[in-house]
Amino acid sequence: MREFEQVFSIIEEHHRLMASSLPLIASENVTSMAVRRCYTSDLGHRYAMGEIGERAYEGCEYIDEIERKAVELTKRLFNAEHANVRPISGTVANIAVYHALTSCGDSIFSLPVECGGHTSHDDTARIRCLNVHFLPFDSERFNIDIDAASRMIREVKPRLIVLGASVFLFPHPVKEIVEIAAEVGANVIYDASHVLGLIAGKQFQDPVKEGADVVTASTHKTFFGPQRAIILCKSELAEKIDYAVMPCVVSNHHLNTLAGYVIACLEMLEFGxxxxxxxxxxxxxxxxxxxxxxxxxxxxxxxxxxxxxxxxxxxxxxxxxxxxxxxxxxxxxxxxxxxxxxxxxxxxxxxxxxxxxxxxxxxxxxxxxxxxxxxxxxxxxxxxxxxxxxxxxxxxxxxxxxxxxx
The missing domain is CATH 3.90.1150.10 (Aspartate Aminotransferase, domain 1)
Structure with a gap:
């Protein structure tokens, strides 16, 4: 019983720490009480494998309603042709895209960690046996060197180009990269994890509008949601992306936080x-x-x-x-x-x-x-x-x- 009480005591101490501090971690945010209420619902006990209306488990009638609403709101927020709301983290979303759009031995371009790139743009991609090449970076402008990148992309002819970053100060040259990618037959993925809320609030570049084939993002940084993720893509890639998510990298997709994400979408539409x-x-x-x-x-x-x-x-x-x-x-x-x-x-x-x-x-x-x-x-x-x-x-x-x- 003493250890039982200790766990809650530790959690309370953490809450007191955050309440008396200035939380300035760029990859974190605080959710509303409405979002948090969803965490403790019975949804956290349930599974919903399979497609909406075609689940492998019974008892999913209301779960289907929640997921359907999550997809509809996501497409509305980001004007996306297709949305998958099942990844449980940004890294899982990126893994799904690598699985859907590449084969072992393919080359990809991304930013190295020291230039703001995320580990899932490098180490995680190597698990897929991808050859990772790094986009050249202009340190003074703290952005991709588009001229040098153009030359390298045309020379290597990668299968995938990953934009977006973990240290992300300025919009990336999406339109320019999309044009070059079309020349060599590459897809462009934009990791919007850090700036998703700014995109929803129309204060950052719109990677969907600028032509990115796929947008991945976690939903808890500048967005108002719980810790999970989404994938936006062009309609012609929808089947590949959906299969790569479930059953390839996701089984249960944490239905309690999915409901919290729906609330966060509604908050974004109103206040974003x-x-x-x-x-x-x-x-x-x-x-x-x-x-x-x-x-x-x-x-x-x-x-x-x-x-x-x-x-x-x-x-x-x-x-x-x-x-x-x-x-x-x-x-x-x-x-x-x-x-x-x-x-x-x-x-x-x-x-x-x-x-x-x-x-x-x-x-x-x-x-x-x-x-x-x-x-x-x-x-x-x-x-x-x-x-x-x-x-x-x-x-x-x-x-x-x-x-x-x-």
């Missing part, structure tokens, strides 16, 4: 544009103030950021991230193109604090707290005081405390 606008404004103001305070903010030549992310070069990212954590400022270290394998950067995301209602003035204050903390000044009490003022989930139908434990 205003949220996305404020998120990008906040990121820009944070970056500008950090720069004014003398910090090396990446992407200066392009205006620092067009997304929810800000990246600062601090030489020793691990040390800086630990220092900020002690102050209650939660970030993560990252590689940079010039860091030679060393985590020299700090990646900051403003999407969660934006959902808590913070705006430009708070971004300026957070920049000052970051600067002070990295200079060795104790700002923990100031962080706690600021977090107390912003602990309610906004941009939702029913506002609630962000870190209360059910």
């Amino acid at each position: 544009e205003s949220y996305a606008k404020q998120t990008v404004r906040n990121a820009k103001r944070l970056a500008e103030r950090l720069y004014e305070l003398g910090m090396k903010v990446v992407g200066e030549a392009e205006g620092f950021t067009e997304s929810h992310q800000v990246v600062i070069d601090v030489d020793d990212g691990e040390k800086a991230a630990k220092t900020l954590e002690k102050a209650g400022i939660i970030t993560n270290r990252c590689l940079l193109p010039w860091s030679e394998g060393k985590s020299a950067g700090i990646r900051i995301g403003v999407q969660e604090v934006t959902r808590l209602g913070m705006k430009g003035g708070e971004m300026e204050y957070i920049a000052e707290l970051i600067s002070k903390a990295l200079d060795g000044i104790d700002v923990r009490s100031e962080v706690v005081e600021l977090s107390k003022q912003f602990n309610t989930v906004k941009y939702t139908f029913e506002e609630s405390h962000a870190y209360s434990f059910i």
Whole structure:
């Protein structure tokens, strides 16, 4: 019984930590209470293998309604020809696409991790026995070098080109890459995991409109949903994609969080544009103030950021991230193109604090707290005081405390 109680005690401590901190991890967000209510429903006990209306399990009448609504809302949000809502993570979604569109030994292009690429664009692809080539990168512009990339793609003639990133400050040259891909018979996949909410809110590039064959995305970063994923694709690829998802990489697809995703879609349709606008404004103001305070903010030549992310070069990212954590400022270290394998950067995301209602003035204050903390000044009490003022989930139908434990 003591261990039983300890588990809940540990969870409560975690909730208290987050409620007294500034959560600035770029790959995280906080869901509304309406989304969280879905997690604890009976749906979490059930399976729904097979297609809507043709399940291998009985008792799926209402589950079919939920999944049908998830597909309809996804297609509406992103103006997609086809949507698959079954992947349970962004990496699983990418694995499904590799399975659907490539064969062992094919070549693909993607960004290396030190230039912002995700591990599922490299190591995970190699599990499929794919030959991974890296897109050339312009470090000053912090974006793909389209001229060099054009030459390499025409020379290698890959089967797949992966765009999108984990450190993602600026829109990628989707239209240009799509044109080159057509010349060599390649498909273009765009991993929108980090910017899905910004796309839904019409504040970032639209990869579907710009011609990407497939868009994959996790649903819990700038999007309002639980931790799962979606795949959007052109209709001619639908059958291949759907088969690659189920039964190839997904069996049970976590129906309780699927219901939560439906709620998140409805929140995005109602509040997504205003949220996305404020998120990008906040990121820009944070970056500008950090720069004014003398910090090396990446992407200066392009205006620092067009997304929810800000990246600062601090030489020793691990040390800086630990220092900020002690102050209650939660970030993560990252590689940079010039860091030679060393985590020299700090990646900051403003999407969660934006959902808590913070705006430009708070971004300026957070920049000052970051600067002070990295200079060795104790700002923990100031962080706690600021977090107390912003602990309610906004941009939702029913506002609630962000870190209360059910």
